Amino acid sequence: MNTVITAFTERGIKLALRLSELTGGKVFAPPRFSRKGVNVIDAPLSEWTGKYFNGNEAQALIFVGACGIAVRSIAPHVKNKMTDPAVVVVDEAGKFAVPVLSGHVGGANELARKIAAFIHAVPVITTATDVNNLPAVDEWAVKNNCVIGNPECVKNISGALLEGKSVGVAVTSENIAAPFPVTLWLRPKVLVLGAGCNRGINPSEFERAAEDFLSGAGVSVLSLRAVASIDLKKDEEAMNIFAERHNIPFVTFKAEELQALEGNFTASEKVREFTGTDNVCERACVLCAGDGAVLMRSKTVYNGITFALARSEFYGNSKII
DSSP states (O other): OOEEEEEOSHHHHHHHHHHHHHHOOEEEEOGGGOBTTEEEOOSOHHHHHHHHHSSSSOSEEEEESOHHHHHHHHGGGOOOTTTOOEEEEEOTTSOEEEEEEOSSSSOHHHHHHHHHHHHTOEEOOOOHHHHTTOOOHHHHHHHTTEEESOGGGHHHHHHHHHTTOOOEEEEESBOOOOSSSSEEEEEESOEEEEEEEOTTOOHHHHHHHHHHHHHHHTBOGGGEEEEEEEGGGTTOHHHHHHHHHTTOOEEEEOHHHHHHOOSOOOOOHHHHHHHSSSOSHHHHHHHHHOTTOEEEEEEEEETTEEEEEEEOOSSSSEEEO
8 A cells, every 4th residue: 555654743753754664655744854764745735635645646644643634634635435545643642543534445444453553552443334343345345356336335235234234235247137125236356358459549439349348248347457458559549548547457468478378269360460479359368367267258359449358266256245
């Protein structure tokens, strides 16, 4: 977890540097505290916080100081529990570690417990499921590499657990009928989309074709963990835009890596002539999915685009709990 730590007093900076040893995070402080190992906060605090809160540079922010400072700093940037980073406040004496935002999905509760164990502090956990010793489905999803398909349902599920009622959770990459009156969909990140395309294909056309392909395979786009192709396509705009839009990596392989993969693939001499391997999309998705991968859908051709789909192991096809 990429972490940024900030402190505002001499005592707080000493603690921040200790927390940096634990988390590997960078320490920041006002200019007057500049020294080795301490970076300078070079903008008004709320503006500086926004840089890390809204960017990809930090998954967690630790404030060593008062809760009020942290709350005022993050307030303009808070969006929703599914995307906000973890925010933890530790008092400068190191007595308490308080998760103030994104306790479950962002991992702030777990980070606070980790910090507390390291500095012998008290983790101040306030989320209802935790204080009642009940499972938090959103936290479970993160730990098990799942995406919540309908986050608006989390509150209903958690509320039902607190009331002692039964809940319905479906862990599956498949687009199946809802098995419960109220179903929380957890989409495991187990699918790899293999792709090939003509140079300069329109990104919107690529997106539409991918949606049609995944729909035909009966799976959710939320379960994609990567899009894979040959390294000749590493700068292909359509593929890079697709990966960025769906917040997944774009992975490419050399022709010899693809060709060396054992298995039954749809061979094409024309493809071999241009790329050095007899198949790109099938080989790329299976290689990227790793050991035990299953080719779920073989090469499918659209106008100047080819797709294939592989699945790595999780709970088989579906898990209903």
